[in-house]
Amino acid sequence: MALVVQKYGGTSVANPERIKAVAEKVVGRRRKGDDLVVVLSARAGETDRLIALAHEVSLSPDAREMDVLLATGEQTTVALFSMAVRNLGVEAISMTGYQAGINTDRSYGQARISGIETRPIMEKLHEGRIVVVAGFQGYDDEGNITTLGRGGSDTTAVALAAALGADVCEIYTDVEGVFTADPNVYSKARKLDRISYEEMFEMASMGAKVLHLRSVEFGMKYHVPIMVLSSFTDAPGTLVTKEDEEMEKVVVSGITYNKNEGRITITNVPDQPGMAARVFRPISDAGINVDLIVQSGAGIPGRADISFTVPKTAHKKAMEIVEAVAREIDAGPVHGNASIAKISIIGLGMRNHSGVAAKMFDSLARENINLKMISTSEIKISCIIEEKYAELAVRVLHDAFELETAPHGRIEVQEET
Numbered sequence: 001m002a003l004v005v006q007k008y009g010g011t012s013v014a015n016p017e018r019i020k021a022v023a024e025k026v027v028g029r030r031r032k033g034d035d036l037v038v039v040l041s042a043r044a045g046e047t048d049r050l051i052a053l054a055h056e057v058s059l060s061p062d063a064r065e066m067d068v069l070l071a072t073g074e075q076t077t078v079a080l081f082s083m084a085v086r087n088l089g090v091e092a093i094s095m096t097g098y099q100a101g102i103n104t105d106r107s108y109g110q111a112r113i114s115g116i117e118t119r120p121i122m123e124k125l126h127e128g129r130i131v132v133v134a135g136f137q138g139y140d141d142e143g144n145i146t147t148l149g150r151g152g153s154d155t156t157a158v159a160l161a162a163a164l165g166a167d168v169c170e171i172y173t174d175v176e177g178v179f180t181a182d183p184n185v186y187s188k189a190r191k192l193d194r195i196s197y198e199e200m201f202e203m204a205s206m207g208a209k210v211l212h213l214r215s216v217e218f219g220m221k222y223h224v225p226i227m228v229l230s231s232f233t234d235a236p237g238t239l240v241t242k243e244d245e246e247m248e249k250v251v252v253s254g255i256t257y258n259k260n261e262g263r264i265t266i267t268n269v270p271d272q273p274g275m276a277a278r279v280f281r282p283i284s285d286a287g288i289n290v291d292l293i294v295q296s297g298a299g300i301p302g303r304a305d306i307s308f309t310v311p312k313t314a315h316k317k318a319m320e321i322v323e324a325v326a327r328e329i330d331a332g333p334v335h336g337n338a339s340i341a342k343i344s345i346i347g348l349g350m351r352n353h354s355g356v357a358a359k360m361f362d363s364l365a366r367e368n369i370n371l372k373m374i375s376t377s378e379i380k381i382s383c384i385i386e387e388k389y390a391e392l393a394v395r396v397l398h399d400a401f402e403l404e405t406a407p408h409g410r411i412e413v414q415e416e417t
Protein backbone atom coordinates (compact mmCIF):
# COMPACT_ATOMS: atom_id res chain seq x y z
CA MET A 1 0.00 0.00 0.00
CA ALA A 2 1.40 3.34 -1.03
CA LEU A 3 0.73 6.92 -0.01
CA VAL A 4 0.06 8.86 -3.17
CA VAL A 5 -0.52 12.59 -3.67
CA GLN A 6 -2.37 13.34 -6.87
CA LYS A 7 -3.07 16.73 -8.41
CA TYR A 8 -5.67 17.46 -11.07
CA GLY A 9 -5.46 20.71 -13.06
CA GLY A 10 -8.24 23.05 -14.12
CA THR A 11 -9.24 21.31 -17.35
CA SER A 12 -9.47 17.98 -15.48
CA VAL A 13 -12.13 19.38 -13.14
CA ALA A 14 -13.67 21.91 -15.55
CA ASN A 15 -17.30 20.79 -15.13
CA PRO A 16 -19.49 18.34 -13.17
CA GLU A 17 -18.97 15.54 -15.71
CA ARG A 18 -15.20 15.78 -15.47
CA ILE A 19 -15.31 16.07 -11.69
CA LYS A 20 -17.33 12.85 -11.60
CA ALA A 21 -14.96 11.15 -14.04
CA VAL A 22 -11.93 12.08 -11.90
CA ALA A 23 -13.80 10.94 -8.78
CA GLU A 24 -14.28 7.51 -10.38
CA LYS A 25 -10.63 7.30 -11.28
CA VAL A 26 -9.58 8.24 -7.74
CA VAL A 27 -12.05 5.83 -6.12
CA GLY A 28 -10.77 3.03 -8.37
CA ARG A 29 -7.25 3.72 -7.12
CA ARG A 30 -8.39 3.82 -3.51
CA ARG A 31 -10.11 0.46 -3.89
CA LYS A 32 -6.78 -0.99 -4.97
CA GLY A 33 -5.53 -0.03 -1.50
CA ASP A 34 -3.55 3.19 -1.86
CA ASP A 35 -3.92 6.08 0.58
CA LEU A 36 -4.75 9.18 -1.37
CA VAL A 37 -4.38 12.91 -0.96
CA VAL A 38 -5.94 14.68 -3.92
CA VAL A 39 -5.02 18.30 -4.67
CA LEU A 40 -7.32 20.19 -7.01
CA SER A 41 -7.10 23.39 -9.05
CA ALA A 42 -10.01 25.70 -9.70
CA ARG A 43 -12.15 24.89 -12.74
CA ALA A 44 -10.48 25.94 -16.00
CA GLY A 45 -10.99 29.67 -16.56
CA GLU A 46 -12.27 30.28 -13.03
CA THR A 47 -9.18 32.05 -11.68
CA ASP A 48 -9.15 34.33 -14.74
CA ARG A 49 -12.84 35.00 -14.25
CA LEU A 50 -12.31 35.95 -10.61
CA ILE A 51 -9.42 38.27 -11.51
CA ALA A 52 -11.59 39.99 -14.12
CA LEU A 53 -14.38 40.32 -11.56
CA ALA A 54 -12.03 42.01 -9.11
CA HIS A 55 -10.99 44.50 -11.76
CA GLU A 56 -14.63 45.34 -12.39
CA VAL A 57 -14.97 46.66 -8.85
CA SER A 58 -11.49 48.13 -8.41
CA LEU A 59 -8.72 49.41 -10.66
CA SER A 60 -6.05 48.11 -8.30
CA PRO A 61 -7.63 45.44 -6.09
CA ASP A 62 -6.22 45.05 -2.60
CA ALA A 63 -3.73 42.17 -2.58
CA ARG A 64 -5.09 40.52 0.57
CA GLU A 65 -8.68 40.62 -0.64
CA MET A 66 -7.57 39.32 -4.04
CA ASP A 67 -6.20 36.19 -2.39
CA VAL A 68 -9.39 35.71 -0.38
CA LEU A 69 -11.27 35.91 -3.67
CA LEU A 70 -8.99 33.66 -5.75
CA ALA A 71 -8.92 30.97 -3.08
CA THR A 72 -12.64 30.42 -3.64
CA GLY A 73 -11.93 28.83 -7.04
CA GLU A 74 -10.19 25.86 -5.45
CA GLN A 75 -12.63 25.77 -2.54
CA THR A 76 -15.46 25.14 -4.98
CA THR A 77 -13.78 22.18 -6.68
CA VAL A 78 -12.67 20.40 -3.50
CA ALA A 79 -16.20 20.54 -2.09
CA LEU A 80 -17.81 19.30 -5.33
CA PHE A 81 -15.20 16.61 -5.73
CA SER A 82 -15.63 15.30 -2.19
CA MET A 83 -19.38 15.10 -2.79
CA ALA A 84 -18.78 13.13 -5.99
CA VAL A 85 -16.44 10.70 -4.20
CA ARG A 86 -18.89 10.15 -1.34
CA ASN A 87 -21.56 9.48 -3.91
CA LEU A 88 -19.47 6.53 -5.05
CA GLY A 89 -19.51 5.12 -1.54
CA VAL A 90 -16.04 6.16 -0.38
CA GLU A 91 -15.33 8.53 2.51
CA ALA A 92 -13.71 11.80 1.48
CA ILE A 93 -13.13 15.13 3.16
CA SER A 94 -12.25 18.47 1.63
CA MET A 95 -9.72 20.82 3.20
CA THR A 96 -8.80 24.42 2.47
CA GLY A 97 -5.14 25.40 2.62
CA TYR A 98 -5.69 26.56 6.20
CA GLN A 99 -7.34 23.33 7.29
CA ALA A 100 -4.57 21.35 5.59
CA GLY A 101 -1.94 23.25 7.61
CA ILE A 102 -0.20 24.88 4.64
CA ASN A 103 1.71 27.76 6.19
CA THR A 104 3.19 30.46 3.91
CA ASP A 105 4.86 33.84 4.09
CA ARG A 106 2.71 36.91 3.47
CA SER A 107 3.58 37.72 -0.16
CA TYR A 108 -0.01 37.82 -1.35
CA GLY A 109 -0.38 36.47 -4.87
CA GLN A 110 3.02 34.78 -4.82
CA ALA A 111 3.36 33.36 -1.34
CA ARG A 112 5.98 30.74 -0.55
CA ILE A 113 5.19 27.70 1.53
CA SER A 114 7.19 27.92 4.75
CA GLY A 115 5.93 24.82 6.56
CA ILE A 116 3.20 22.19 6.58
CA GLU A 117 1.48 20.87 9.70
CA THR A 118 0.80 17.31 8.56
CA ARG A 119 -1.29 16.16 11.53
CA PRO A 120 -4.74 17.19 10.20
CA ILE A 121 -4.25 15.32 6.91
CA MET A 122 -2.65 12.30 8.59
CA GLU A 123 -5.57 11.99 10.99
CA LYS A 124 -8.08 11.93 8.18
CA LEU A 125 -6.00 9.43 6.22
CA HIS A 126 -5.90 7.15 9.26
CA GLU A 127 -9.68 7.30 9.36
CA GLY A 128 -9.57 5.77 5.90
CA ARG A 129 -10.68 8.85 4.02
CA ILE A 130 -9.53 10.34 0.75
CA VAL A 131 -8.25 13.80 1.68
CA VAL A 132 -9.06 16.46 -0.90
CA VAL A 133 -6.95 19.61 -0.56
CA ALA A 134 -7.52 22.97 -2.22
CA GLY A 135 -4.43 23.73 -4.29
CA PHE A 136 -2.76 27.12 -4.75
CA GLN A 137 -3.59 28.44 -1.27
CA GLY A 138 -2.23 28.63 2.25
CA TYR A 139 -2.32 30.95 5.24
CA ASP A 140 0.23 33.21 6.85
CA ASP A 141 1.21 33.46 10.52
CA GLU A 142 -1.72 35.75 11.23
CA GLY A 143 -4.24 33.47 9.57
CA ASN A 144 -4.61 35.50 6.36
CA ILE A 145 -5.39 33.50 3.23
CA THR A 146 -2.55 33.59 0.71
CA THR A 147 -2.13 32.21 -2.82
CA LEU A 148 1.00 30.74 -4.36
CA GLY A 149 1.06 32.34 -7.82
CA ARG A 150 -0.53 31.18 -11.08
CA GLY A 151 -0.17 27.46 -11.58
CA GLY A 152 0.59 27.05 -7.86
CA SER A 153 -1.51 23.93 -7.27
CA ASP A 154 1.40 21.84 -8.55
CA THR A 155 3.45 23.28 -5.70
CA THR A 156 0.78 22.44 -3.13
CA ALA A 157 0.86 18.85 -4.35
CA VAL A 158 4.62 18.35 -4.39
CA ALA A 159 5.10 20.16 -1.07
CA LEU A 160 2.44 17.94 0.52
CA ALA A 161 4.08 14.85 -0.96
CA ALA A 162 7.39 15.94 0.57
CA ALA A 163 5.89 16.74 3.97
CA LEU A 164 3.81 13.56 4.16
CA GLY A 165 6.65 11.39 2.87
CA ALA A 166 4.45 10.18 0.00
CA ASP A 167 5.77 7.51 -2.35
CA VAL A 168 4.98 9.55 -5.43
CA CYS A 169 3.34 12.81 -6.51
CA GLU A 170 1.21 12.38 -9.62
CA ILE A 171 0.37 15.53 -11.57
CA TYR A 172 -2.60 14.94 -13.88
CA THR A 173 -3.03 17.47 -16.65
CA ASP A 174 -4.35 17.94 -20.19
CA VAL A 175 -1.26 16.52 -21.97
CA GLU A 176 0.36 13.10 -21.57
CA GLY A 177 3.51 14.29 -19.82
CA VAL A 178 6.49 16.55 -20.33
CA PHE A 179 7.32 16.93 -24.01
CA THR A 180 10.41 18.08 -25.87
CA ALA A 181 8.44 21.28 -26.58
CA ASP A 182 4.90 22.46 -25.87
CA PRO A 183 2.82 19.88 -27.79
CA ASN A 184 0.21 22.56 -28.40
CA VAL A 185 2.82 24.62 -30.25
CA TYR A 186 4.54 21.86 -32.23
CA SER A 187 2.78 18.63 -33.04
CA LYS A 188 6.11 16.87 -33.59
CA ALA A 189 7.04 17.37 -29.93
CA ARG A 190 7.80 14.01 -28.31
CA LYS A 191 6.84 12.89 -24.86
CA LEU A 192 9.81 12.20 -22.58
CA ASP A 193 9.77 9.07 -20.42
CA ARG A 194 12.00 10.70 -17.83
CA ILE A 195 13.54 14.08 -17.19
CA SER A 196 15.92 15.27 -14.47
CA TYR A 197 14.79 17.77 -11.83
CA GLU A 198 17.44 20.14 -13.05
CA GLU A 199 16.26 20.13 -16.66
CA MET A 200 12.64 20.37 -15.56
CA PHE A 201 13.57 23.30 -13.33
CA GLU A 202 15.13 25.14 -16.28
CA MET A 203 12.20 24.29 -18.54
CA ALA A 204 9.70 25.55 -15.96
CA SER A 205 11.63 28.75 -15.34
CA MET A 206 12.04 29.30 -19.09
CA GLY A 207 8.33 29.08 -19.84
CA ALA A 208 7.07 25.46 -19.95
CA LYS A 209 4.03 25.90 -17.75
CA VAL A 210 3.36 22.16 -17.43
CA LEU A 211 4.85 22.33 -13.90
CA HIS A 212 4.94 25.31 -11.55
CA LEU A 213 8.56 26.25 -10.93
CA ARG A 214 8.43 25.93 -7.16
CA SER A 215 6.94 22.45 -7.39
CA VAL A 216 10.11 21.35 -9.16
CA GLU A 217 12.21 23.02 -6.47
CA PHE A 218 10.38 21.06 -3.78
CA GLY A 219 10.72 17.85 -5.76
CA MET A 220 14.44 18.36 -6.20
CA LYS A 221 15.08 19.36 -2.59
CA TYR A 222 13.10 16.54 -0.99
CA HIS A 223 13.60 13.89 -3.71
CA VAL A 224 9.92 13.52 -4.46
CA PRO A 225 9.36 11.40 -7.57
CA ILE A 226 6.97 13.46 -9.73
CA MET A 227 4.92 11.75 -12.44
CA VAL A 228 3.26 14.01 -15.02
CA LEU A 229 0.30 12.25 -16.64
CA SER A 230 -2.87 12.85 -18.61
CA SER A 231 -6.16 12.81 -16.77
CA PHE A 232 -7.88 11.79 -19.99
CA THR A 233 -5.82 8.77 -21.11
CA ASP A 234 -3.95 5.93 -19.42
CA ALA A 235 -0.67 6.71 -21.18
CA PRO A 236 2.42 6.19 -18.99
CA GLY A 237 3.49 9.84 -18.49
CA THR A 238 6.85 11.40 -17.60
CA LEU A 239 8.86 10.79 -14.45
CA VAL A 240 10.74 13.79 -13.06
CA THR A 241 13.62 12.35 -11.08
CA LYS A 242 17.32 12.52 -10.17
CA GLU A 243 19.71 12.71 -13.09
CA ASP A 244 21.70 9.66 -14.15
CA GLU A 245 24.34 8.82 -16.76
CA GLU A 246 21.77 8.01 -19.44
CA MET A 247 20.24 11.47 -19.11
CA GLU A 248 23.62 13.16 -19.29
CA LYS A 249 24.12 11.80 -22.79
CA VAL A 250 21.20 13.82 -24.05
CA VAL A 251 22.44 17.13 -25.35
CA VAL A 252 19.08 18.85 -25.76
CA SER A 253 16.03 17.57 -23.86
CA GLY A 254 13.62 20.39 -24.41
CA ILE A 255 12.84 23.73 -26.00
CA THR A 256 10.75 26.42 -24.37
CA TYR A 257 9.71 29.96 -25.00
CA ASN A 258 8.51 32.74 -22.79
CA LYS A 259 6.65 35.79 -24.00
CA ASN A 260 6.29 37.34 -20.58
CA GLU A 261 9.26 39.67 -20.66
CA GLY A 262 10.00 43.07 -22.12
CA ARG A 263 13.37 44.61 -22.94
CA ILE A 264 14.78 47.98 -21.92
CA THR A 265 17.95 49.57 -23.28
CA ILE A 266 19.57 52.57 -21.68
CA THR A 267 22.05 54.09 -24.11
CA ASN A 268 25.28 56.01 -23.62
CA VAL A 269 25.70 55.28 -19.93
CA PRO A 270 28.96 56.85 -18.65
CA ASP A 271 31.43 53.94 -18.49
CA GLN A 272 32.38 54.42 -14.83
CA PRO A 273 32.29 52.26 -11.70
CA GLY A 274 28.93 52.30 -9.96
CA MET A 275 26.79 53.08 -12.99
CA ALA A 276 25.17 49.64 -13.21
CA ALA A 277 24.24 49.93 -9.55
CA ARG A 278 22.68 53.36 -10.18
CA VAL A 279 20.52 51.82 -12.90
CA PHE A 280 19.51 48.61 -11.17
CA ARG A 281 19.15 49.69 -7.54
CA PRO A 282 15.89 51.65 -8.03
CA ILE A 283 14.49 48.82 -10.18
CA SER A 284 15.15 46.31 -7.46
CA ASP A 285 13.81 48.72 -4.81
CA ALA A 286 10.57 48.79 -6.81
CA GLY A 287 10.39 45.00 -6.44
CA ILE A 288 11.00 44.37 -10.15
CA ASN A 289 13.02 41.28 -11.06
CA VAL A 290 15.59 41.74 -13.77
CA ASP A 291 16.40 38.73 -15.92
CA LEU A 292 18.96 39.00 -18.75
CA ILE A 293 21.48 41.84 -18.66
CA VAL A 294 23.88 42.74 -21.45
CA GLN A 295 26.31 45.63 -21.40
CA SER A 296 28.02 46.60 -24.62
CA GLY A 297 30.15 49.43 -25.93
CA ALA A 298 28.23 52.41 -27.31
CA GLY A 299 29.12 54.39 -30.44
CA ILE A 300 30.66 57.08 -28.26
CA PRO A 301 33.99 56.35 -26.47
CA GLY A 302 33.67 56.18 -22.69
CA ARG A 303 30.00 55.28 -22.91
CA ALA A 304 28.16 51.93 -22.77
CA ASP A 305 24.69 50.64 -23.60
CA ILE A 306 22.96 48.46 -21.01
CA SER A 307 20.06 46.22 -22.07
CA PHE A 308 18.02 44.04 -19.76
CA THR A 309 14.69 42.28 -19.53
CA VAL A 310 11.95 42.55 -16.91
CA PRO A 311 8.52 40.90 -16.60
CA LYS A 312 6.11 42.40 -19.14
CA THR A 313 3.75 43.39 -16.34
CA ALA A 314 6.48 45.60 -14.86
CA HIS A 315 7.82 46.93 -18.17
CA LYS A 316 6.02 50.28 -18.10
CA LYS A 317 7.01 50.98 -14.50
CA ALA A 318 10.63 49.95 -15.15
CA MET A 319 10.75 52.26 -18.19
CA GLU A 320 9.66 55.21 -16.05
CA ILE A 321 12.27 54.42 -13.41
CA VAL A 322 15.06 54.03 -15.96
CA GLU A 323 14.11 57.22 -17.80
CA ALA A 324 14.45 59.12 -14.53
CA VAL A 325 17.85 57.50 -13.84
CA ALA A 326 19.04 58.27 -17.36
CA ARG A 327 18.40 61.97 -16.77
CA GLU A 328 20.21 61.86 -13.43
CA ILE A 329 23.34 60.19 -14.75
CA ASP A 330 23.34 62.03 -18.07
CA ALA A 331 22.88 58.92 -20.20
CA GLY A 332 21.31 58.85 -23.66
CA PRO A 333 17.79 57.87 -24.72
CA VAL A 334 16.04 54.83 -23.22
CA HIS A 335 14.40 52.36 -25.61
CA GLY A 336 11.77 49.82 -24.67
CA ASN A 337 10.41 46.78 -26.51
CA ALA A 338 7.69 44.65 -24.99
CA SER A 339 7.26 42.46 -28.09
CA ILE A 340 10.07 40.01 -27.45
CA ALA A 341 10.29 36.32 -26.64
CA LYS A 342 12.95 34.29 -24.93
CA ILE A 343 13.64 30.99 -26.61
CA SER A 344 15.68 28.43 -24.68
CA ILE A 345 17.17 25.02 -25.30
CA ILE A 346 17.84 22.85 -22.27
CA GLY A 347 19.81 19.67 -21.77
CA LEU A 348 22.21 18.05 -19.29
CA GLY A 349 24.49 16.94 -22.12
CA MET A 350 25.45 20.55 -22.83
CA ARG A 351 27.84 20.28 -19.90
CA ASN A 352 30.24 18.18 -21.89
CA HIS A 353 29.42 18.88 -25.52
CA SER A 354 30.57 21.88 -27.47
CA GLY A 355 29.04 23.35 -30.60
CA VAL A 356 25.49 23.42 -29.25
CA ALA A 357 25.25 27.22 -29.18
CA ALA A 358 26.69 27.53 -32.69
CA LYS A 359 24.12 25.06 -33.98
CA MET A 360 21.32 26.98 -32.29
CA PHE A 361 22.46 30.32 -33.72
CA ASP A 362 22.98 28.86 -37.22
CA SER A 363 19.53 27.33 -37.28
CA LEU A 364 17.86 30.58 -36.25
CA ALA A 365 19.98 32.62 -38.67
CA ARG A 366 18.88 30.42 -41.57
CA GLU A 367 15.30 31.55 -40.85
CA ASN A 368 16.45 35.16 -40.63
CA ILE A 369 15.59 35.31 -36.95
CA ASN A 370 17.66 38.03 -35.35
CA LEU A 371 19.16 37.45 -31.89
CA LYS A 372 18.81 40.50 -29.68
CA MET A 373 20.37 39.04 -26.53
CA ILE A 374 21.97 35.74 -25.58
CA SER A 375 22.53 34.11 -22.23
CA THR A 376 23.89 30.73 -21.26
CA SER A 377 24.11 28.59 -18.17
CA GLU A 378 25.57 25.14 -17.66
CA ILE A 379 22.60 23.30 -19.14
CA LYS A 380 20.73 26.04 -21.03
CA ILE A 381 21.10 28.57 -23.83
CA SER A 382 18.55 31.36 -24.19
CA CYS A 383 18.11 33.95 -26.92
CA ILE A 384 15.88 36.99 -27.03
CA ILE A 385 14.13 37.27 -30.39
CA GLU A 386 11.15 39.11 -31.81
CA GLU A 387 7.95 37.82 -30.26
CA LYS A 388 6.34 36.93 -33.58
CA TYR A 389 9.06 34.37 -34.31
CA ALA A 390 8.72 32.42 -31.06
CA GLU A 391 6.69 29.49 -32.41
CA LEU A 392 8.73 29.33 -35.60
CA ALA A 393 11.93 29.24 -33.54
CA VAL A 394 10.59 26.31 -31.49
CA ARG A 395 9.90 24.31 -34.65
CA VAL A 396 13.20 25.21 -36.28
CA LEU A 397 15.25 24.21 -33.23
CA HIS A 398 13.19 21.08 -32.63
CA ASP A 399 13.99 19.95 -36.17
CA ALA A 400 17.63 21.04 -36.00
CA PHE A 401 18.30 19.07 -32.83
CA GLU A 402 16.22 16.13 -34.10
CA LEU A 403 14.10 15.98 -30.98
CA GLU A 404 11.28 14.21 -32.74
CA THR A 405 13.12 10.93 -32.71
CA ALA A 406 14.47 9.10 -29.67
CA PRO A 407 17.22 8.93 -28.59
CA HIS A 408 17.14 12.67 -29.00
CA GLY A 409 20.16 14.90 -28.79
CA ARG A 410 22.05 12.69 -31.24
CA ILE A 411 23.56 15.67 -33.02
CA GLU A 412 26.81 16.46 -34.69
CA VAL A 413 28.49 18.34 -31.91
CA GLN A 414 31.84 17.44 -30.51
CA GLU A 415 32.43 15.65 -27.27
CA GLU A 416 34.75 17.85 -25.19
CA THR A 417 38.11 16.32 -24.44
Ligand code: ADP
Binding pocket: 008, 009, 010, 011, 012, 041, 151, 172, 173, 174, 175, 177, 178, 179, 180, 181, 182, 183, 184, 207, 208, 209, 210, 211, 254
Ligand atom coordinates in the same frame (compact mmCIF):
# COMPACT_ATOMS: atom_id res chain seq x y z
P1 ADP B 1 -3.07 22.33 -15.57
O1 ADP B 1 -4.28 23.19 -15.71
O2 ADP B 1 -3.36 20.87 -15.59
O3 ADP B 1 -2.19 22.74 -14.44
P2 ADP B 1 -1.35 23.77 -17.40
O4 ADP B 1 -2.11 24.48 -18.46
O5 ADP B 1 -0.87 24.56 -16.25
O6 ADP B 1 -2.26 22.55 -16.91
O7 ADP B 1 -0.10 22.99 -18.01
C1 ADP B 1 -0.29 22.11 -19.09
C2 ADP B 1 0.07 22.81 -20.39
O8 ADP B 1 1.47 23.08 -20.40
C3 ADP B 1 -0.15 21.98 -21.63
O9 ADP B 1 -1.46 22.08 -22.10
C4 ADP B 1 0.87 22.56 -22.61
O10 ADP B 1 0.28 23.43 -23.53
C5 ADP B 1 1.82 23.36 -21.74
N1 ADP B 1 3.23 23.02 -21.97
C6 ADP B 1 4.21 23.92 -22.23
N2 ADP B 1 5.38 23.31 -22.43
C7 ADP B 1 5.16 22.00 -22.29
C8 ADP B 1 6.01 20.84 -22.38
N3 ADP B 1 7.32 20.94 -22.65
N4 ADP B 1 5.46 19.62 -22.17
C9 ADP B 1 4.14 19.52 -21.88
N5 ADP B 1 3.29 20.56 -21.80
C10 ADP B 1 3.79 21.80 -22.00
Ligand code: ASP
Binding pocket: 009, 010, 041, 042, 047, 048, 073, 135, 136, 149, 150, 151, 152, 153, 154
Ligand atom coordinates in the same frame (compact mmCIF):
# COMPACT_ATOMS: atom_id res chain seq x y z
N1 ASP C 1 -6.14 28.07 -10.17
C1 ASP C 1 -4.80 28.59 -10.15
C2 ASP C 1 -4.46 29.15 -11.53
O1 ASP C 1 -5.27 29.11 -12.43
C3 ASP C 1 -3.79 27.61 -9.68
C4 ASP C 1 -3.60 26.37 -10.55
O2 ASP C 1 -4.44 26.06 -11.39
O3 ASP C 1 -2.59 25.69 -10.34
O4 ASP C 1 -3.40 29.65 -11.70
Ligand code: MG
Binding pocket: 009, 151, 154, 209, 210, 211, 212
Ligand atom coordinates in the same frame (compact mmCIF):
# COMPACT_ATOMS: atom_id res chain seq x y z
MG1 MG D 1 -0.77 24.27 -14.21
